[in-house]
Amino acid sequence: MAALIQFQDVSKTFGEGESAVNALRGITLDIEAGDIFAIIGGSGAGKSTLVRMINALEKASGGHIVIEGTDITTLSERELRAVRSRMGMIFQQFNLMRSRHVYGNVAYPLKIAKWPKEKQKDRVTELLNFVGLLDKAWSYPDQLSGGQKQRVGIARALATNPSILLADESTSALDPETTEDVLRLLQRVNSELGVTVVVITHEMDVVRTIANRVAVLERGELIELGSVYEVFSRPKAETTRKFVESALNDRPAGVDVERLRRRHQGRLVLVDVTNDDRIGRVLAHRSRVSDLEFEFVFGGITSLHDGSFGKITLELDGSPDSVEQAVADLRAVTVVEDVA
Amino acid sequence: MTTDWSTLWPVFLTSIGQTLVMVTVTMVVGGFFGLVIGLLLYTTRKGGLLQSGPSYTILNVIVNFVRPIPFIIFITAVGPLTLLAMGTTIGTAAAIFPLTLAASFGISRIVEQNLVTIDPGVIEAARAMGASPLRIIITLLIPEALGPLILGYTFAFVAVVDMTAVAGAVGGGGLGNFAIVFGYQRFNWVVTWVAVITIIVLVQVAQFVGNWLARKALRR
Numbered sequence: 001m002a003a004l005i006q007f008q009d010v011s012k013t014f015g016e017g018e019s020a021v022n023a024l025r026g027i028t029l030d031i032e033a034g035d036i037f038a039i040i041g042g043s044g045a046g047k048s049t050l051v052r053m054i055n056a057l058e059k060a061s062g063g064h065i066v067i068e069g070t071d072i073t074t075l076s077e078r079e080l081r082a083v084r085s086r087m088g089m090i091f092q093q094f095n096l097m098r099s100r101h102v103y104g105n106v107a108y109p110l111k112i113a114k115w116p117k118e119k120q121k122d123r124v125t126e127l128l129n130f131v132g133l134l135d136k137a138w139s140y141p142d143q144l145s146g147g148q149k150q151r152v153g154i155a156r157a158l159a160t161n162p163s164i165l166l167a168d169e170s171t172s173a174l175d176p177e178t179t180e181d182v183l184r185l186l187q188r189v190n191s192e193l194g195v196t197v198v199v200i201t202h203e204m205d206v207v208r209t210i211a212n213r214v215a216v217l218e219r220g221e222l223i224e225l226g227s228v229y230e231v232f233s234r235p236k237a238e239t240t241r242k243f244v245e246s247a248l249n250d251r252p253a254g255v256d257v258e259r260l261r262r263r264h265q266g267r268l269v270l271v272d273v274t275n276d277d278r279i280g281r282v283l284a285h286r287s288r289v290s291d292l293e294f295e296f297v298f299g300g301i302t303s304l305h306d307g308s309f310g311k312i313t314l315e316l317d318g319s320p321d322s323v324e325q326a327v328a329d330l331r332a333v334t335v336v337e338d339v340a
Numbered sequence: 341m342t343t344d345w346s347t348l349w350p351v352f353l354t355s356i357g358q359t360l361v362m363v364t365v366t367m368v369v370g371g372f373f374g375l376v377i378g379l380l381l382y383t384t385r386k387g388g389l390l391q392s393g394p395s396y397t398i399l400n401v402i403v404n405f406v407r408p409i410p411f412i413i414f415i416t417a418v419g420p421l422t423l424l425a426m427g428t429t430i431g432t433a434a435a436i437f438p439l440t441l442a443a444s445f446g447i448s449r450i451v452e453q454n455l456v457t458i459d460p461g462v463i464e465a466a467r468a469m470g471a472s473p474l475r476i477i478i479t480l481l482i483p484e485a486l487g488p489l490i491l492g493y494t495f496a497f498v499a500v501v502d503m504t505a506v507a508g509a510v511g512g513g514g515l516g517n518f519a520i521v522f523g524y525q526r527f528n529w530v531v532t533w534v535a536v537i538t539i540i541v542l543v544q545v546a547q548f549v550g551n552w553l554a555r556k557a558l559r560r
Contacts, residue, residue, distance in 0.1 A: 057464065057467060057468060081470040082470065083470075084467070084468055084469065084470035085469060087468070089465065091461055091464075093459070093461050095459065095461040095462045095464065095465035096462070096465075098462075098484060099484050099486060099557075100483070108466070108479075109470075111479075112470055112471050156465075156469075160469075166468075
């Protein structure tokens with residue numbers, strides 16, 4: 001079966017002639033039904049433009065975007081409105097209407113879709129219950145916290161039972177704890193309601209927490225695409241590696257190395273941890289058969305949708321031979337580098 | 341010097357009536373067209389819902405052309421148009437036409453400026469829900485900017501009261517005319533000040549009501 005959302009060699013140019021800016025070039029990717037698909041990139045990478053092309057708030061300059069089998073690049077503005085009403089979107093700044101209370105905000109898309117008043121009421125109640133804000137129905141957005149506002153945004157986005165939810169930096173304006181709540185809610189939207197979620201973010205942590213697939217954008221180009229586990233554990237592009245390291249902070253750098261050296265006299269090696277490694281067993285075996293001693297001195301392991309990975313810095317001590325042999329055995333099961 | 345109120349009183353009441361008629365008609369008709377032109381200015385500008393460079397430029401030039409003309413000149417200069425529209429160039433009805441015209445363009449700027457303060461993200465959210473431009477204008481732009489719009493219209497009301505004082509130039513009557521003809525020209529300061537105080541009361545009441553409505557709209 002064809003993917004729910006397909007980008008086929010999509011490009012986007014803003015402006016004309018000399019001042020034209022290529023915001024996106026040659027984007028080809030599939031988003032499957034049921035995915036929580038993350039698009040990550042730095043500022044100006046084109047990720048906001050990319051997500052706005054899914055609901056045609058931005059029109060493609062070239063290529064095709066096929067959603068549920070319909071090529072939306074050929075549709076008229078009127079037809080696009082119908083497409084948009086079948087998708088929900090949430091925003092970094094929530095974008096709630098200040099002149100309407102929570103109920104009015106959530107009911108707004110239902111009014112657009114011409115639902116009868118009675119059904120609107122039932123639906124809004126159901127949605128507010130789902131996001132846990134039933135008691136705030138008659139509050140105005142100014143009276144809510146950031147996290148509550150985003151939950152109203154999610155309720156509003158889900159009102160018309162969309163099959164796709166677009167989340168544009170939906171947690172970037174929230175504190176870590178609230179971010180966690182909102183991400184958990186998005187996960188429920190995906191698992192309980194079966195909504196395909198497309199998340200735009202510059203925070204690797206968001207990708208790590210909820211996504212199963214990820215695309216990395218850099219200066220308008222798709223530089224990496226795959227399952228989150230693939231991309232995280234074996235990043236190919238330099239930018240991706242930096243993103244991964246920024247999120248995990250598992251590779252000692254500069255000041256960390258100096259501190260470790262001061263405290264640890266043995267040989268410091270950095271080992272990759274992935275699902276099928278046997279690092280613990282190798283170390284245990286080497287210290288049983290030789291005078292090897294080891295200590296975990298830095299790093300961390302992260303769990304993802306489909307596996308765990310990370311980096312651990314080890315201090316290896318003992319006779320040169322036994323240290324050398326331990327490193328050789330580790331190399332047989334994983335990637336080992338000396339800490340510079 | 342004594343003032344003969346027994347003869348002035350009916351004239352005074354008529355003048356109040358004329359001022360109220362001119363202000364009311366101008367605010368209703370000019371307010372409506374001002375809202376429409378203001379919405380068009382806002383939505384046709386770059387990045388707007390109905391973005392259209394030529395439409396915006398034409399509207400913008402017309403508004404800028406009309407607005408700086410002093411009203412005392414404007415009221416006489418549009419005479420031919422007034423004759424066409426109202427069938428006369430003299431009297432209260434003749435004054436209402438230029439008043440409405442000037443108010444429409446003046447109010448359109450106030451409307452435009454208040455709409456600019458709306459967060460573009462909210463408009464984007466409505467577009468993302470599949471709302472049509474017309475629906476966004478009616479159910480989002482106006483409600484979201486209602487508080488500032490009410491204050492803007494209150495400001496416009498006071499300006500229109502000011503403009504009606506000039507209606508005497510085309511025989512439109514009104515309190516301004518009353519103050520000039522029966523006060524200033526007869527060296528009767530009492531009459532002048534009675535007219536002034538009446539206008540002040542009118543303006544104060546309008547400002548009070550406007551502030552009260554705006555506070556309700558802004559929930560403060």
